[in-house]
Amino acid sequence: MLLKGLSSQIPWMPIAVAVGAIICTEVICIAKKHSRIKKKTEEVIDVIIFNENTRSQDFPTSAMESMISYINQAQYSIDLAMYTFTNLEMFQALMEAHMRGVRLRIVTDLVMMTSTLTKMIDFKNAGFDIRCPSSKVMMHHKFVLIDAPKAANDISLQRTSNKLKTSTYRSLLLSGSVNWTNQGFHGNWENCIVMSQNDNRVIIAYATEFERMWSTFPTV
Known part of the structure:
Protein backbone atom coordinates (compact mmCIF):
# COMPACT_ATOMS: atom_id res chain seq x y z
CA MET A 1 0.00 0.00 0.00
CA LYS A 33 29.55 12.93 -34.90
CA HIS A 34 29.38 10.41 -37.72
CA SER A 35 27.68 12.77 -40.17
CA ARG A 36 30.78 14.94 -40.13
CA ILE A 37 32.68 12.10 -41.80
CA LYS A 38 31.39 12.69 -45.31
CA LYS A 39 32.52 11.18 -48.55
CA LYS A 40 32.17 12.90 -51.91
CA THR A 41 29.92 10.91 -54.22
CA GLU A 42 30.97 12.40 -57.56
CA GLU A 43 32.76 9.71 -59.51
CA VAL A 44 36.08 10.48 -61.21
CA ILE A 45 37.37 8.68 -64.28
CA ASP A 46 40.36 10.33 -65.92
CA VAL A 47 43.17 9.22 -68.21
CA ILE A 48 46.34 11.31 -68.14
CA ILE A 49 48.59 10.82 -71.14
CA PHE A 50 52.21 11.87 -71.33
CA ASN A 51 53.33 12.53 -74.91
CA GLU A 52 54.79 15.23 -77.16
CA ASN A 53 51.51 17.18 -77.03
CA THR A 54 51.17 17.32 -73.24
CA ARG A 55 54.82 18.38 -73.02
CA SER A 56 54.16 21.34 -75.33
CA GLN A 57 53.98 24.82 -73.84
CA ASP A 58 50.82 25.35 -75.90
CA PHE A 59 49.01 22.58 -73.99
CA PRO A 60 46.64 24.26 -71.46
CA THR A 61 47.55 22.07 -68.47
CA SER A 62 50.51 19.73 -68.37
CA ALA A 63 49.92 16.09 -67.54
CA MET A 64 52.03 16.41 -64.42
CA GLU A 65 50.01 19.42 -63.25
CA SER A 66 46.87 17.32 -63.61
CA MET A 67 48.37 14.69 -61.31
CA ILE A 68 49.40 17.33 -58.78
CA SER A 69 45.82 18.66 -58.76
CA TYR A 70 44.65 15.24 -57.54
CA ILE A 71 47.40 15.09 -54.90
CA ASN A 72 46.19 18.48 -53.67
CA GLN A 73 42.72 17.01 -53.00
CA ALA A 74 44.04 14.71 -50.24
CA GLN A 75 42.42 15.34 -46.87
CA TYR A 76 43.57 12.44 -44.69
CA SER A 77 46.07 10.04 -46.24
CA ILE A 78 48.37 9.38 -49.19
CA ASP A 79 49.79 5.87 -49.70
CA LEU A 80 52.47 5.84 -52.40
CA ALA A 81 53.95 2.74 -54.03
CA MET A 82 56.51 3.96 -56.56
CA TYR A 83 59.40 2.15 -58.20
CA THR A 84 61.52 5.24 -58.79
CA PHE A 85 60.93 8.86 -57.82
CA THR A 86 63.13 11.82 -58.85
CA ASN A 87 60.69 14.62 -59.74
CA LEU A 88 60.91 17.76 -57.62
CA GLU A 89 57.38 19.05 -58.28
CA MET A 90 55.73 15.82 -57.12
CA PHE A 91 58.02 15.76 -54.08
CA GLN A 92 56.92 19.29 -53.20
CA ALA A 93 53.24 18.39 -53.68
CA LEU A 94 53.55 15.49 -51.24
CA MET A 95 55.45 17.59 -48.71
CA GLU A 96 52.77 20.28 -48.89
CA ALA A 97 50.10 17.64 -48.29
CA HIS A 98 52.03 16.42 -45.25
CA MET A 99 52.33 19.99 -43.93
CA ARG A 100 48.55 20.40 -44.02
CA GLY A 101 48.10 17.25 -41.92
CA VAL A 102 47.82 14.46 -44.51
CA ARG A 103 49.45 11.18 -43.46
CA LEU A 104 52.07 10.02 -45.99
CA ARG A 105 53.30 6.42 -46.28
CA ILE A 106 55.81 5.31 -48.93
CA VAL A 107 56.77 1.92 -50.35
CA THR A 108 59.55 1.78 -52.93
CA ASP A 109 62.20 -0.49 -54.44
CA LEU A 110 65.37 -1.19 -52.45
CA VAL A 111 67.75 -0.52 -55.35
CA MET A 112 65.88 2.61 -56.48
CA MET A 113 65.92 3.86 -52.88
CA THR A 114 69.52 4.96 -53.40
CA SER A 115 69.51 5.64 -57.15
CA THR A 116 70.85 8.85 -58.65
CA LEU A 117 68.69 11.92 -57.97
CA THR A 118 66.13 9.90 -55.97
CA LYS A 119 63.79 11.88 -53.75
CA MET A 120 63.42 8.94 -51.38
CA ILE A 121 66.54 10.04 -49.51
CA ASP A 122 64.94 13.47 -49.06
CA PHE A 123 61.81 11.85 -47.64
CA LYS A 124 63.92 9.71 -45.32
CA ASN A 125 65.96 12.70 -44.15
CA ALA A 126 62.67 14.48 -43.43
CA GLY A 127 61.75 11.66 -41.05
CA PHE A 128 59.29 9.64 -43.14
CA ASP A 129 58.91 5.90 -42.68
CA ILE A 130 59.88 4.32 -46.04
CA ARG A 131 59.59 0.58 -46.58
CA CYS A 132 61.16 -1.70 -49.19
CA PRO A 133 61.25 -5.44 -49.85
CA SER A 134 64.42 -7.00 -48.48
CA SER A 135 64.84 -9.28 -51.53
CA LYS A 136 66.33 -8.31 -54.89
CA VAL A 137 62.96 -8.82 -56.58
CA MET A 138 61.73 -5.41 -57.76
CA MET A 139 58.92 -3.51 -56.11
CA HIS A 140 57.69 -2.33 -59.51
CA HIS A 141 54.29 -0.87 -58.61
CA LYS A 142 53.50 2.68 -59.70
CA PHE A 143 50.36 3.80 -57.90
CA VAL A 144 49.15 6.20 -55.26
CA LEU A 145 46.04 5.99 -53.09
CA ILE A 146 44.53 9.25 -51.94
CA ASP A 147 42.20 8.97 -48.93
CA ALA A 148 41.77 5.20 -49.25
CA PRO A 149 38.41 4.28 -47.62
CA LYS A 150 39.61 2.61 -44.42
CA ALA A 151 42.53 4.98 -43.88
CA ALA A 152 40.40 8.10 -44.36
CA ASN A 153 37.61 6.78 -42.14
CA ASP A 154 40.00 5.78 -39.34
CA ILE A 155 41.83 9.11 -39.37
CA SER A 156 38.63 11.16 -39.56
CA LEU A 157 37.15 9.26 -36.60
CA GLN A 158 40.34 9.91 -34.65
CA ARG A 159 40.13 13.61 -35.47
CA THR A 160 36.49 13.67 -34.41
CA SER A 161 37.29 12.03 -31.08
CA ASN A 162 40.00 14.64 -30.54
CA LYS A 163 37.51 17.39 -31.44
CA LEU A 164 39.51 18.34 -34.53
CA LYS A 165 38.05 19.53 -37.81
CA THR A 166 37.10 16.86 -40.35
CA SER A 167 36.69 17.31 -44.11
CA THR A 168 34.73 15.86 -46.97
CA TYR A 169 36.91 13.45 -48.92
CA ARG A 170 36.92 11.28 -52.01
CA SER A 171 38.98 8.09 -52.38
CA LEU A 172 41.17 8.24 -55.48
CA LEU A 173 43.52 5.84 -57.22
CA LEU A 174 46.25 6.99 -59.61
CA SER A 175 47.94 4.10 -61.38
CA GLY A 176 49.72 3.56 -64.69
CA SER A 177 53.03 3.15 -66.45
CA VAL A 178 54.66 6.40 -65.37
CA ASN A 179 57.39 6.53 -62.76
CA TRP A 180 57.51 9.84 -60.94
CA THR A 181 60.69 10.94 -62.69
CA ASN A 182 61.68 13.84 -64.91
CA GLN A 183 62.10 11.41 -67.79
CA GLY A 184 58.71 9.86 -67.15
CA PHE A 185 56.88 13.18 -67.01
CA HIS A 186 58.84 15.14 -69.59
CA GLY A 187 60.41 12.62 -71.95
CA ASN A 188 58.59 9.29 -72.24
CA TRP A 189 55.25 8.21 -73.65
CA GLU A 190 53.38 7.19 -70.51
CA ASN A 191 49.92 6.98 -68.98
CA CYS A 192 48.16 7.30 -65.64
CA ILE A 193 44.56 6.31 -64.93
CA VAL A 194 42.66 8.16 -62.20
CA MET A 195 39.52 6.68 -60.73
CA SER A 196 37.16 6.87 -57.80
CA GLN A 197 34.52 4.17 -57.90
CA ASN A 198 31.44 4.54 -55.76
CA ASP A 199 31.62 0.87 -54.75
CA ASN A 200 35.41 1.16 -54.20
CA ARG A 201 36.16 -2.39 -55.37
CA VAL A 202 39.21 -1.43 -57.43
CA ILE A 203 40.49 1.03 -54.84
CA ILE A 204 40.06 -1.50 -52.03
CA ALA A 205 42.04 -4.08 -54.04
CA TYR A 206 44.95 -1.64 -54.36
CA ALA A 207 44.63 -0.58 -50.72
CA THR A 208 44.75 -4.22 -49.63
CA GLU A 209 47.98 -4.71 -51.59
CA PHE A 210 49.51 -1.58 -50.12
CA GLU A 211 48.62 -2.62 -46.56
CA ARG A 212 50.08 -6.07 -47.23
CA MET A 213 53.38 -4.55 -48.41
CA TRP A 214 53.40 -2.02 -45.57
CA SER A 215 53.01 -4.74 -42.95
CA THR A 216 55.52 -7.06 -44.66
CA PHE A 217 58.38 -4.83 -45.85
CA PRO A 218 60.96 -3.55 -43.36
CA THR A 219 61.72 0.12 -42.81
CA VAL A 220 64.88 1.31 -44.55
Missing part, protein backbone atom coordinates in the same frame (compact mmCIF):
# COMPACT_ATOMS: atom_id res chain seq x y z
CA LEU A 2 2.90 2.33 0.86
CA LEU A 3 4.54 1.71 -2.54
CA LYS A 4 1.22 2.23 -4.28
CA GLY A 5 0.80 5.52 -2.48
CA LEU A 6 4.29 6.68 -3.34
CA SER A 7 3.80 5.65 -6.96
CA SER A 8 0.71 7.81 -7.25
CA GLN A 9 2.65 10.79 -5.87
CA ILE A 10 5.69 10.54 -8.23
CA PRO A 11 5.30 12.63 -11.43
CA TRP A 12 6.13 9.83 -13.83
CA MET A 13 5.17 11.69 -17.00
CA PRO A 14 7.67 14.57 -16.62
CA ILE A 15 10.40 12.06 -15.69
CA ALA A 16 9.65 9.95 -18.76
CA VAL A 17 9.73 13.03 -20.97
CA ALA A 18 13.05 14.14 -19.45
CA VAL A 19 14.65 10.70 -19.89
CA GLY A 20 13.40 10.54 -23.46
CA ALA A 21 14.87 13.96 -24.17
CA ILE A 22 18.26 12.88 -22.80
CA ILE A 23 18.27 9.71 -24.93
CA CYS A 24 17.29 11.66 -28.05
CA THR A 25 20.03 14.19 -27.36
CA GLU A 26 22.64 11.42 -27.11
CA VAL A 27 21.41 9.82 -30.32
CA ILE A 28 21.54 13.17 -32.13
CA CYS A 29 25.08 13.80 -30.86
CA ILE A 30 26.24 10.40 -32.11
CA ALA A 31 24.53 10.98 -35.45
CA LYS A 32 26.16 14.40 -35.80
Whole structure:
Protein backbone atom coordinates (compact mmCIF):
# COMPACT_ATOMS: atom_id res chain seq x y z
CA MET A 1 0.00 0.00 0.00
CA LEU A 2 2.90 2.33 0.86
CA LEU A 3 4.54 1.71 -2.54
CA LYS A 4 1.22 2.23 -4.28
CA GLY A 5 0.80 5.52 -2.48
CA LEU A 6 4.29 6.68 -3.34
CA SER A 7 3.80 5.65 -6.96
CA SER A 8 0.71 7.81 -7.25
CA GLN A 9 2.65 10.79 -5.87
CA ILE A 10 5.69 10.54 -8.23
CA PRO A 11 5.30 12.63 -11.43
CA TRP A 12 6.13 9.83 -13.83
CA MET A 13 5.17 11.69 -17.00
CA PRO A 14 7.67 14.57 -16.62
CA ILE A 15 10.40 12.06 -15.69
CA ALA A 16 9.65 9.95 -18.76
CA VAL A 17 9.73 13.03 -20.97
CA ALA A 18 13.05 14.14 -19.45
CA VAL A 19 14.65 10.70 -19.89
CA GLY A 20 13.40 10.54 -23.46
CA ALA A 21 14.87 13.96 -24.17
CA ILE A 22 18.26 12.88 -22.80
CA ILE A 23 18.27 9.71 -24.93
CA CYS A 24 17.29 11.66 -28.05
CA THR A 25 20.03 14.19 -27.36
CA GLU A 26 22.64 11.42 -27.11
CA VAL A 27 21.41 9.82 -30.32
CA ILE A 28 21.54 13.17 -32.13
CA CYS A 29 25.08 13.80 -30.86
CA ILE A 30 26.24 10.40 -32.11
CA ALA A 31 24.53 10.98 -35.45
CA LYS A 32 26.16 14.40 -35.80
CA LYS A 33 29.55 12.93 -34.90
CA HIS A 34 29.38 10.41 -37.72
CA SER A 35 27.68 12.77 -40.17
CA ARG A 36 30.78 14.94 -40.13
CA ILE A 37 32.68 12.10 -41.80
CA LYS A 38 31.39 12.69 -45.31
CA LYS A 39 32.52 11.18 -48.55
CA LYS A 40 32.17 12.90 -51.91
CA THR A 41 29.92 10.91 -54.22
CA GLU A 42 30.97 12.40 -57.56
CA GLU A 43 32.76 9.71 -59.51
CA VAL A 44 36.08 10.48 -61.21
CA ILE A 45 37.37 8.68 -64.28
CA ASP A 46 40.36 10.33 -65.92
CA VAL A 47 43.17 9.22 -68.21
CA ILE A 48 46.34 11.31 -68.14
CA ILE A 49 48.59 10.82 -71.14
CA PHE A 50 52.21 11.87 -71.33
CA ASN A 51 53.33 12.53 -74.91
CA GLU A 52 54.79 15.23 -77.16
CA ASN A 53 51.51 17.18 -77.03
CA THR A 54 51.17 17.32 -73.24
CA ARG A 55 54.82 18.38 -73.02
CA SER A 56 54.16 21.34 -75.33
CA GLN A 57 53.98 24.82 -73.84
CA ASP A 58 50.82 25.35 -75.90
CA PHE A 59 49.01 22.58 -73.99
CA PRO A 60 46.64 24.26 -71.46
CA THR A 61 47.55 22.07 -68.47
CA SER A 62 50.51 19.73 -68.37
CA ALA A 63 49.92 16.09 -67.54
CA MET A 64 52.03 16.41 -64.42
CA GLU A 65 50.01 19.42 -63.25
CA SER A 66 46.87 17.32 -63.61
CA MET A 67 48.37 14.69 -61.31
CA ILE A 68 49.40 17.33 -58.78
CA SER A 69 45.82 18.66 -58.76
CA TYR A 70 44.65 15.24 -57.54
CA ILE A 71 47.40 15.09 -54.90
CA ASN A 72 46.19 18.48 -53.67
CA GLN A 73 42.72 17.01 -53.00
CA ALA A 74 44.04 14.71 -50.24
CA GLN A 75 42.42 15.34 -46.87
CA TYR A 76 43.57 12.44 -44.69
CA SER A 77 46.07 10.04 -46.24
CA ILE A 78 48.37 9.38 -49.19
CA ASP A 79 49.79 5.87 -49.70
CA LEU A 80 52.47 5.84 -52.40
CA ALA A 81 53.95 2.74 -54.03
CA MET A 82 56.51 3.96 -56.56
CA TYR A 83 59.40 2.15 -58.20
CA THR A 84 61.52 5.24 -58.79
CA PHE A 85 60.93 8.86 -57.82
CA THR A 86 63.13 11.82 -58.85
CA ASN A 87 60.69 14.62 -59.74
CA LEU A 88 60.91 17.76 -57.62
CA GLU A 89 57.38 19.05 -58.28
CA MET A 90 55.73 15.82 -57.12
CA PHE A 91 58.02 15.76 -54.08
CA GLN A 92 56.92 19.29 -53.20
CA ALA A 93 53.24 18.39 -53.68
CA LEU A 94 53.55 15.49 -51.24
CA MET A 95 55.45 17.59 -48.71
CA GLU A 96 52.77 20.28 -48.89
CA ALA A 97 50.10 17.64 -48.29
CA HIS A 98 52.03 16.42 -45.25
CA MET A 99 52.33 19.99 -43.93
CA ARG A 100 48.55 20.40 -44.02
CA GLY A 101 48.10 17.25 -41.92
CA VAL A 102 47.82 14.46 -44.51
CA ARG A 103 49.45 11.18 -43.46
CA LEU A 104 52.07 10.02 -45.99
CA ARG A 105 53.30 6.42 -46.28
CA ILE A 106 55.81 5.31 -48.93
CA VAL A 107 56.77 1.92 -50.35
CA THR A 108 59.55 1.78 -52.93
CA ASP A 109 62.20 -0.49 -54.44
CA LEU A 110 65.37 -1.19 -52.45
CA VAL A 111 67.75 -0.52 -55.35
CA MET A 112 65.88 2.61 -56.48
CA MET A 113 65.92 3.86 -52.88
CA THR A 114 69.52 4.96 -53.40
CA SER A 115 69.51 5.64 -57.15
CA THR A 116 70.85 8.85 -58.65
CA LEU A 117 68.69 11.92 -57.97
CA THR A 118 66.13 9.90 -55.97
CA LYS A 119 63.79 11.88 -53.75
CA MET A 120 63.42 8.94 -51.38
CA ILE A 121 66.54 10.04 -49.51
CA ASP A 122 64.94 13.47 -49.06
CA PHE A 123 61.81 11.85 -47.64
CA LYS A 124 63.92 9.71 -45.32
CA ASN A 125 65.96 12.70 -44.15
CA ALA A 126 62.67 14.48 -43.43
CA GLY A 127 61.75 11.66 -41.05
CA PHE A 128 59.29 9.64 -43.14
CA ASP A 129 58.91 5.90 -42.68
CA ILE A 130 59.88 4.32 -46.04
CA ARG A 131 59.59 0.58 -46.58
CA CYS A 132 61.16 -1.70 -49.19
CA PRO A 133 61.25 -5.44 -49.85
CA SER A 134 64.42 -7.00 -48.48
CA SER A 135 64.84 -9.28 -51.53
CA LYS A 136 66.33 -8.31 -54.89
CA VAL A 137 62.96 -8.82 -56.58
CA MET A 138 61.73 -5.41 -57.76
CA MET A 139 58.92 -3.51 -56.11
CA HIS A 140 57.69 -2.33 -59.51
CA HIS A 141 54.29 -0.87 -58.61
CA LYS A 142 53.50 2.68 -59.70
CA PHE A 143 50.36 3.80 -57.90
CA VAL A 144 49.15 6.20 -55.26
CA LEU A 145 46.04 5.99 -53.09
CA ILE A 146 44.53 9.25 -51.94
CA ASP A 147 42.20 8.97 -48.93
CA ALA A 148 41.77 5.20 -49.25
CA PRO A 149 38.41 4.28 -47.62
CA LYS A 150 39.61 2.61 -44.42
CA ALA A 151 42.53 4.98 -43.88
CA ALA A 152 40.40 8.10 -44.36
CA ASN A 153 37.61 6.78 -42.14
CA ASP A 154 40.00 5.78 -39.34
CA ILE A 155 41.83 9.11 -39.37
CA SER A 156 38.63 11.16 -39.56
CA LEU A 157 37.15 9.26 -36.60
CA GLN A 158 40.34 9.91 -34.65
CA ARG A 159 40.13 13.61 -35.47
CA THR A 160 36.49 13.67 -34.41
CA SER A 161 37.29 12.03 -31.08
CA ASN A 162 40.00 14.64 -30.54
CA LYS A 163 37.51 17.39 -31.44
CA LEU A 164 39.51 18.34 -34.53
CA LYS A 165 38.05 19.53 -37.81
CA THR A 166 37.10 16.86 -40.35
CA SER A 167 36.69 17.31 -44.11
CA THR A 168 34.73 15.86 -46.97
CA TYR A 169 36.91 13.45 -48.92
CA ARG A 170 36.92 11.28 -52.01
CA SER A 171 38.98 8.09 -52.38
CA LEU A 172 41.17 8.24 -55.48
CA LEU A 173 43.52 5.84 -57.22
CA LEU A 174 46.25 6.99 -59.61
CA SER A 175 47.94 4.10 -61.38
CA GLY A 176 49.72 3.56 -64.69
CA SER A 177 53.03 3.15 -66.45
CA VAL A 178 54.66 6.40 -65.37
CA ASN A 179 57.39 6.53 -62.76
CA TRP A 180 57.51 9.84 -60.94
CA THR A 181 60.69 10.94 -62.69
CA ASN A 182 61.68 13.84 -64.91
CA GLN A 183 62.10 11.41 -67.79
CA GLY A 184 58.71 9.86 -67.15
CA PHE A 185 56.88 13.18 -67.01
CA HIS A 186 58.84 15.14 -69.59
CA GLY A 187 60.41 12.62 -71.95
CA ASN A 188 58.59 9.29 -72.24
CA TRP A 189 55.25 8.21 -73.65
CA GLU A 190 53.38 7.19 -70.51
CA ASN A 191 49.92 6.98 -68.98
CA CYS A 192 48.16 7.30 -65.64
CA ILE A 193 44.56 6.31 -64.93
CA VAL A 194 42.66 8.16 -62.20
CA MET A 195 39.52 6.68 -60.73
CA SER A 196 37.16 6.87 -57.80
CA GLN A 197 34.52 4.17 -57.90
CA ASN A 198 31.44 4.54 -55.76
CA ASP A 199 31.62 0.87 -54.75
CA ASN A 200 35.41 1.16 -54.20
CA ARG A 201 36.16 -2.39 -55.37
CA VAL A 202 39.21 -1.43 -57.43
CA ILE A 203 40.49 1.03 -54.84
CA ILE A 204 40.06 -1.50 -52.03
CA ALA A 205 42.04 -4.08 -54.04
CA TYR A 206 44.95 -1.64 -54.36
CA ALA A 207 44.63 -0.58 -50.72
CA THR A 208 44.75 -4.22 -49.63
CA GLU A 209 47.98 -4.71 -51.59
CA PHE A 210 49.51 -1.58 -50.12
CA GLU A 211 48.62 -2.62 -46.56
CA ARG A 212 50.08 -6.07 -47.23
CA MET A 213 53.38 -4.55 -48.41
CA TRP A 214 53.40 -2.02 -45.57
CA SER A 215 53.01 -4.74 -42.95
CA THR A 216 55.52 -7.06 -44.66
CA PHE A 217 58.38 -4.83 -45.85
CA PRO A 218 60.96 -3.55 -43.36
CA THR A 219 61.72 0.12 -42.81
CA VAL A 220 64.88 1.31 -44.55
